Structure formats: structure tokens, C-alpha cells
Amino acid sequence: MPTGKVKWYEPSKGFGFLVTDEGQEVYLNASALPAGVTELRAGTRLEFGIAEGRKGAQALSVRLLDEIPSVSRAKRKPAEDTAVLIEDLIKVLDSVSNGLRYGRYPEKAHGAKIAAVLRAVADDLDA
Template sequence: MPTGKVKWFEPAKGFGFLVTDDGQEVYLHASALEDGVTSVRGGARMEFGIAQGRKGAQALSARLLDEMPSVARAKRKPADEQAILVEDLIKLLDGISNGLRRGRYPEKAQGAKIAAVLRAVADDLDA
């Protein structure tokens, strides 16, 4: 079976393109992906069959060989540093909850900063 890399794949549209090791572009539809796989990242290596469709080469039975490493995961902080941030965030949220119990929301600017910190920590955890 031929192998190649994902050139790009748009999960919302359900298709993308592969480039074989010899440089041929091949159409990849989401239905050709193996069971349980709904999306692939650009650069991921795949093994697939090729059939000629109406508009050219089309991938059949595409199987993921290796996923591209996550850029976000590579850039996230080490776990011991992240633990300190989470502990500080817990203290911050505890202070906010005390104000909320008294019927007071944080000021808009402070709320926006807290939300940004929450998103950043969540992104690091989700990577």
C-alpha cells in the first residue's frame, strides 16, 4: 500500500488531501479514514489505497501510521511548574467565590484577566 503525509484536512468539510511519498496528490474523504478517526492533522503519516475517481486519485481505507506531535504539547510548561500555577489559580478562585457569596462579582477588567488565565491553564491541560 502507498504511504504519504496529510497535506491538509478540514474536519468541518470532511475532506482534505494527502501527498504520496513520490509526490502525487490524493483526495482524502472522511469516509476513507479508519473507524474511530474523524480528523487528521497536516503532516501525519498515513497508509492508504488509491483508486481513480471522477476528479483524479482518491484515497481508500486510509490508516494513520503516526500522528504529528502536538505543537501546543511541546510548548507547554513542565508539570511541576503547571502545578504551582494551578495552586495559585485555586487560591484566586477561592477569593472570587467569597466575593460571589456576598453578592459581588469581580470588576470587569479583573474578570477579563481571570478568564484569560483560566483559558491559558485549560489550554495547557488540554494539549
């Protein structure tokens, strides 16, 4: 089976183009994608069959060879910066827990800010 890379793919339109390792452009329809795959990023390596369609070469039975690159993973902060952020977050949570021991919840605005920071750190770690 030929292999190649995604040149571009537009999920809203349901099609895109691949480039084989030999340089041939191949049309890719969403119906040729594996079950559960709805979008592809440029540069993703694929294995596929090729059939001649009305307008040229068309990909069939596409199989992903690479994991789809994660945009959030590529954009996350360096680990050293995240470590400093988590250390500061621990200090803030410690002060909140001291208040909770005495039956005091943080003010609503302060609690919302802490929750937003916790969600952001969790999203960064989960990426």
C-alpha cells in the first residue's frame, strides 16, 4: 500500500488532499477515513489505497501511521514554568484550606479565580 502525508484537509467540507512519498497528489474524501477520525492535520503520515476516480487519483481505506499531533500539547508551557506555577498554586490552596478549617469559604470572586487557575493547570497537564 502507498504511504504519504496529508497536504491539507478541511473537516467542514469533508475532503482534502494527500501527497504520496513519490510526490503524487491524491484526493481524500471523509468517507475513506478510519472510524472515529473526523479531522486530520497537515503532515500526518498515512497508508492508503489508490483508485482512479472521475477527476484523478482518490484515496481509499486510509490508515493512520502517526498519532494526530496535539495542538494543545504543542502550545503548552515548558515543564519548568509549570512546576513554578504549581508550587505557587499549592501555597494558595494551603491558605484556602486554613480558612476552610475554621469554617470560612473564600469569597465568591476569589474562589472563582482559584477554580479558573486549577482548570487551566489541569488542562495543561492533561494535554
